[in-house]
Amino acid sequence: MGHFTEEDKATITSLWGKVNVEDAGGETLGRLLVVYPWTQRFFDSFGNLSSASAIMGNPKVKAHGKKVLTSLGDAIKHLDDLKGTFAQLSELHCDKLHVDPENFRLLGNVLVTVLAIHFGKEFTPEVQASWQKMVTAVASALSSRYH
């Protein structure tokens, strides 16, 4: 899954270099929880998730979003071995966190929309294509150790 051309890698890396991981992380996780409210099932301990503004302003959401995107950022340095890079996290999400891999696909799609918001016209169809490839590959790698 996910064979990246040199162009894909360049696109992904250069765009990521301009992303504020903290802001984007909070935005991405927040939007996931608002647009797909059933994903809130994993975050009972996060406190107030009662409204869109509560979710978007929730400090635990922001912190966790940053954590998730930081991990993604690390993976960008290993695009040719995402399965290896995410092996442990995959086991964690299966054995301890019990997260349906469908959630990885949803999060990936939301991240793409957040990038589109941030980059506007620069987020061309070709750039979107590279990034959708990226998030699909990450979702696949994260579900690869499920059993």
Add this chain to the structure above:
Amino acid sequence: MLSAQERAHIAQVWDLIAGHEAQFGAELLLRLFTVYPSTKVYFPHLSACQDATQLLSHGQRMLAAVGAAVRHMDNLRAALSPLADLHALVLRVDPANFPLLIQCFHVVLASHLQDEFTVQMQAAWDKFLTGVAVVLTEKYR
């Protein structure tokens, strides 16, 4: 079921698209074909030459249908019945493709509206388009 707030957000989004249906629609199709190449099988002539005029024309048609759906949010089934027949009997687009189109729709909106594309608008619009997709594929069997 759409809440009053959701309806307002959906109308808000449409107000930002209205008047630019052709342009939005063309970009939507271009993104669909670029990001999800398998979808091109449903648009053989359109996707092969990617002629700007044809993309604009077909994009306009698709977005006009979305506009009709917006105007009849409370009765999608009746308003989209002819289109539902078309998709069931003629087009037969596999239902798995609609989420791909919806994702591209969000990206078109996001890249044009940027910060104006609030989380509430995204949530309402996703719910709405998903509802449209359900209606369009409802008569398949």
